[in-house]
Amino acid sequence: MSGPKAIEVQDLRLAYGAREVLHGISFDVGHNEVLAIIGPAQSGKTSLLRCLNRTIDFVGSATVSGTVRFEGEDVHKVKDVFGLRRRIGMVAPLPVGLPMSIYDNVAFAPRCAGVHRRGDLDTLVETCLRQAALWDEVKDRLDSLGTALSGGQQQRLTIARALSHQPDVLCLDEFSIAIDPVTTMRIEDVLKELSREITIILVTNLVQQARRLASRTMFLWNGEIVELDTSDVIFSNRPNDRRTYDYVHGIFG
């Protein structure tokens, strides 16, 4: 059986004004797969993620062509784009605690979706904070400010927020740049756990992290997919493209 994939991207082109940053890329992500995207800065990784959940719509100068399908449905034709964004969770690279209490940070998305019963929210908040490995540190001060947390805690709060709307696909954009190695490992464990139920797209600059977590890895460079293969191949001594080898082994450029 081959139903629709979780994400299918066909000839996606994205331009900011006259400057094209994604030059027609195609790939797909299967259900419960962990796909890593690696590549240097300015290669279009974040822009690509923004096309998936259509937050690219907020960039006035952006023009998108090609198709992005989520569960077989063209994201540009969905009626409820806010519902779409709830099914594709997004963790931004910089930790952003919203200026409200820790509880409200996590309860914000469910509330926007119309969940208001206190009991439901309580359960959800605890589950998400536990999944983001933050619960033990904040359970006694859920009323204090999300922005008053340390950088690493705010990053995990961001992850908890992304989980709070129970997405089917979770995109993480360099989630570990503000977190210490120990916490990073804890969150990686959580991601492994989560990957049994949901699809994960992981943008990372840590080559080792991609190798640990992802079954397949994409090397994106200057808005083009240089290589997309199983992580074993990408991180081996013999990837198909010389540039991949150079990048992964730190002799790029």
Place this chain on the structure above:
Amino acid sequence: MAVVSLAATRFTKTALAARKERAEAVAKWAFFGMAVAMIIPLVAIIAYLLYRAAPSLSLEFLVEMPRRGMREGGIWPAFIGTLYLVVISLAVSAPIGVLAAIYLNEYARDTWFNRLINLAVINLAGVPSIVHALFGLGAFVYAAKFGYSIVAASLTLAIMTLPVIIASTREALASVPMAFREACWNVGATRWQTIKAVVLPNSISGILTGVILQVSRAAGETAPIMFTGAVFFKAIQPGTVFPYRLQDQCMALSMHLYTVSTQIPNVKESIPYATAIVLLGTVLLVNVSAIGLRVWLRNRKRW
């Protein structure tokens, strides 16, 4: 002993360090001096006004009617008239201005139409008040047939304050980090949900500051109301709080100050100064209450 002498050489001032220290001191005192120089005229103005106004200052001066062609008595009708004008004009311009600014900053895309609106706002903010007065005369007094009235004068003041409120509100909204909005959008919040939850709570004190500044402007301008609804003298029941109807003409402090200081011979010298003190006090009163509101709101601000 050797250790001591080593420590001494290490912490001896070098020529460079001494120069830096001097520069630091000069900078600090220059800034401090400017800050003080700014306060001096303010204190001097208030002290001088109080000194000259002293013979007339009393509660009666505030709550009584002018008598003997403004040469005696109080300024109650002008005081109340100013409050009417300020409150009504801001009740019109603040909501319109804030909502327009929210549209421009949060919803509007970079299209020719929105650029046109922006251009209009900027240019309106630079129009002299006498031009607004003529516009108010033509639009509200004649075209809309409000006649010379509080409505016409308030609307003219509202038109005058509107662009500045829009500009200052936009600035307050723009100071809310973009990352907050993006975080909300990423979890499926609509623009309005984002504005309600994050943008407004964190910009409301800045928005209020902009509105507060327009209170003083609306209270102090003479030209726009002179053409549209303010009069030299209007008899009202002394001591009543709502003496005017909206279609009435009214007296106003700024206008009254102009009248008593230039138009009427043999006015007691302290009366114009006392009028100025009341005008200052009124603006201060409105400002202080608005600042109180702002402080209260800021204490609820979460970052």
